[in-house]
Amino acid sequence: MEVQTRDGKQVRVLIAILGLDQHETGALAVTAMLRDAGMEVIYLGRFASPESIAAAAVEESADVVGISCHSWEYIYYLDDLLRALERGGERIPLMIGGSVISPSDKARLLEKGVSAAFGAGTSSDDIVATVRKLAVASSN
């Protein structure tokens, strides 16, 4: 069944991998998981930059942006990405997930303004529920 935002549109999620990280399993797995849960996923894939992600998010009217990481490159792009996702005082919610995200990384990410962070072993139910919550909040 289609998952909808409050204004009745199907939830749209943009999934990307930052920089030169070429591990895609996590990104593809989350993409499949969210599609199965009834969301529209725009898969931007590898070699994305904060600019290309923000541009695609706006063009595709994404409710949530998800970054999959298997390297620490995200640390260096984070501030730029958060800034790039701001539009008119609001920010498209950003979630970051990957096996490299440790519990202490998670806390740091949330502190910086990331809306959700997932380490290894997060269940698909958790991910789907979080995206749904973020999407509904963002379309308010």
Place this chain on the structure above:
Amino acid sequence: MPTDANAGKPYYRPEDISRIDYATDLNDPGAYPYTRGRRTQPRHDANSWILQELSGEGSPAHSNRQFRDLIARGAVGLDVIGDTPSVGCLDPDHPFARAAVGTQGVSICRLQDFLELYEGIPLDRITVSHSLPSWFTVAGLYLLARNHEVTPGALRGSVIQTPLYGEDYCYAVHMPVELRLRLTLDSIEFCTREMPRFHSFVEDTYFVSDGGPDVVDEMALGFVEIRKVVRELMKRGLDIDSFGPRIAILVNCRMGFFEEIAKIRATRRIFARMMREEFGAKDSRSWSANITAHTAGSALTAQQPANNVVRGAVQAVALALAGVQAMEISTFDEAYRTPSREAHLLALRTQQIIGLETDCSKVADPLGGSYYVESLTNKLERRIADRIHEIEALGDAVDLSNRGYFRRLLEEAMITRAAEIQNGSVAKVGVNVCQIPEEEDTMLREVVETKIEPCLDHIELIREFKRTRDQERVRSALTELRSRAADPKESLIEPVITALQADATIGEASGAMRMAYGMQYDPLSGTPAPF
């Protein structure tokens, strides 16, 4: 449990292997069709196989210190991996490289880097394997050997070739498949002539299968690539026996203990029959595949990382029993980082314990004759062979690549593997069974979570190097490389060697070749060509 290898019978009996003819299907170790291994007698010492570990971190000079450390602790081989910019044919000063220089391998972009990386390393004694673009590695090593005053002909070691699948999965270099295949063929042809002891043709089924395809697709994809490259080399007029003995297959080893052993045995038999019967190789060294293996990084977990030490040991025992020429254990910190010093030591010691303290390698192919293992070997051989034919019947491998066939296959496999862990159909200790609360998961945490900082100094050093080199010489060498690349009859290794000698870099040489194929110099960030 891995794939369906163990489905069906509760145990195996003589009739399961009754159709095996010992002389034609198995034969003794060291004899055709090499099912039981390449060597007649194993060496029950520290050199049963080439002990190596994944190495390379930070600048070339820093990595050199890491190499010396590994050699001092008993490594007789090095498996050098480039950082993500180098593996992707980008220089450290590329706008995308800043966050990744030296964090997941060594940063290497120019001739000087090769010299610093291998300073004082005995290249005629230590086997150096490379997970780096093959054309760049071959050109760099050729010049390095001359600089070290050893002849390039004495160089040992290897480099992986990833022409068909690299762009789709983990080793994208932003080049069309036609150019990637040409560079593979050129580098093998060059080495056959100039560096005959070097394994310039390592078919890497490890990377293409880790986290994705099962054992059957792993080897089927590997053979599809080997067969394509062999046929193209023969079309160029090369004698199969001129390069056949230097083909190696770098396989994955997951947790399916017997399945992985059977896969390696089946692979040796398929390879031997293919080389002799189909490609007409006459030299017996062309028939027996060199098998090198890495234990599966994707089998390792971020949770309870100490468990990964056990996984590595179990996989390494499987490899010792299968009989491989070289081995590398993916270290316990793999889910987080390239190997730490602690992880390196444990992985080397694991190999040494298996090689020296156990009797795993006392005789060759100790599992030969087992009802189960022989039956499984036959079954996998059949399934791999069927899959090769199925893929080849769909069309030429280059066309299949351009049509996105391989990309789709790999994507689907990645999604399937991840779902198996998520839904619990494959048990993963610490992940979907036997979990512990996050706050109790503390063993080895400090090691795995220690982050490697990008080498910003090295970026500055390369910028300065680019500012101060002889610009005219660089420009002329890159222009020449571009014009040779535009002529499909030219070999590209010689002009790449000239370019490296002229202080051009991997990023610039790649850009020049891309332009000859009608691509942008820098398709990632649109930087214009500097020549």
